[in-house]
Amino acid sequence: MYRFRCGEETVFDTTVNLLEHKGIHVSVVTRDSRNLGESVFGKLRAFATGIYSPSAYKFIAGIIKRKKPDVVHVHNLYPLFSPSVLVACQQLDVPVVMTCHNFRLTCPTGTHLHNGAVCELCCGGREYWCVLKNCTGKIFESIGYALRTAVARKFRLFHNNVTLFIALTEFAKNRLIKAGLQEERIVVVPNMVSIPDSATDPSSGCYAAFAGLMYPEKGVDTLLEATALLPEMPVRLAGDGAIRIQLVQKAPKNAEFVGLLDRGRLAGFYRKARFIVVPSECFEMCPLVISEAMSHGLPVIASNIGGLPEIVEDGVTGLLFEPGNADELAKKMKLLWENPDLCRQMGKAGREKAIRDYSEDVYYKRLMAVYKSVIEINQK
Numbered sequence: 001m002y003r004f005r006c007g008e009e010t011v012f013d014t015t016v017n018l019l020e021h022k023g024i025h026v027s028v029v030t031r032d033s034r035n036l037g038e039s040v041f042g043k044l045r046a047f048a049t050g051i052y053s054p055s056a057y058k059f060i061a062g063i064i065k066r067k068k069p070d071v072v073h074v075h076n077l078y079p080l081f082s083p084s085v086l087v088a089c090q091q092l093d094v095p096v097v098m099t100c101h102n103f104r105l106t107c108p109t110g111t112h113l114h115n116g117a118v119c120e121l122c123c124g125g126r127e128y129w130c131v132l133k134n135c136t137g138k139i140f141e142s143i144g145y146a147l148r149t150a151v152a153r154k155f156r157l158f159h160n161n162v163t164l165f166i167a168l169t170e171f172a173k174n175r176l177i178k179a180g181l182q183e184e185r186i187v188v189v190p191n192m193v194s195i196p197d198s199a200t201d202p203s204s205g206c207y208a209a210f211a212g213l214m215y216p217e218k219g220v221d222t223l224l225e226a227t228a229l230l231p232e233m234p235v236r237l238a239g240d241g242a243i244r245i246q247l248v249q250k251a252p253k254n255a256e257f258v259g260l261l262d263r264g265r266l267a268g269f270y271r272k273a274r275f276i277v278v279p280s281e282c283f284e285m286c287p288l289v290i291s292e293a294m295s296h297g298l299p300v301i302a303s304n305i306g307g308l309p310e311i312v313e314d315g316v317t318g319l320l321f322e323p324g325n326a327d328e329l330a331k332k333m334k335l336l337w338e339n340p341d342l343c344r345q346m347g348k349a350g351r352e353k354a355i356r357d358y359s360e361d362v363y364y365k366r367l368m369a370v371y372k373s374v375i376e377i378n379q380k
Helices: 007-021 040-051 054-067 084-091 128-132 139-154 170-178 220-228 244-250 263-271 288-295 326-337 340-358 360-379
Strands: 072-074 096-099 164-167 186-188 208-211 235-238 255-259 275-278 300-303 318-321
Touching: 007 288, 007 360, 040 139, 054 084, 072 084, 084 096, 096 360, 128 139, 164 170, 164 360, 170 186, 186 360, 208 220, 208 263, 208 288, 208 326, 220 235, 220 244, 220 326, 235 263, 244 255, 263 288, 275 288, 275 326, 288 300, 288 340, 300 326, 318 326, 326 340, 340 360
Parallel strands: 072 096, 096 164, 164 186, 208 235, 208 275, 235 255, 275 300, 300 318
Antiparallel strands: none
């Protein structure tokens, strides 16, 4: 679990709920890294267990022997499980599906970022750059991240012990292939979203909206710059994160921060918006905010980076802009704000795409096909 709840945790929870609703028995195994704290002991424990954890191996092996699962579905192994659990699954002859929610297999920090800019120096077995650049800003932490990634790559702990990998977009799949994974072992399964019974009418929306984590790479600074260029347009921002206070302090008067919203209040937030802005400046995977907004019938303005162009079809379900370009973003925001019919048209197309590609039933069929495949592969 993360300090600030993120899409990965939401996807995990909704997947478990969906499978159980469909009659699939699920044994959930989680550990909370927040319990590590900030002590030296906690950090040393995270460092050690992140590389290889004999205790996690023993723990998972015991569960497998008792539960005898058909499939183990892994979401996040760091820092308290480590790839040791994959070895346990392999040795006990249980197929493994791993959903890659981030870029941990291609970047020690999982973000492909250094000082706010996209970085790919560590690709191809050059994890030492994480140390040389001190990517986390804490040298011992950077060493830990680099070492655990290097060990996993050197000993092929993921390559040899995961049956099939799930990538959330074709972009993410291509990153994994570049990292040396076999293309035939990677399946693209986008995140799912619950489809509301009815769509909103974005043409009557009373503000432009942002919803998500507030970190430097999420581009909220760029959104606020664009907002300052559009003083007559109300902009509301939902969410929390490490730089929220700094953002509030420098925000223009027409920007309102509404805080962290639960699922019910977030749905209401979407339904009163004219469009959603996703101004990320990093390689995004498959942000839930986009499919959620589309499911409500909202157009989306997003950065042209990472997997976002696969989700937001420029000129069809929304608009794309150059990451970090506040002037271009302001123009795209103004275009939608002043063209309610265009908002309605794009919102309708977005909802149709959400139903076709991201609905729970579609996701369930895709996921069960993956499970069936790994079981068949394991029996050969």
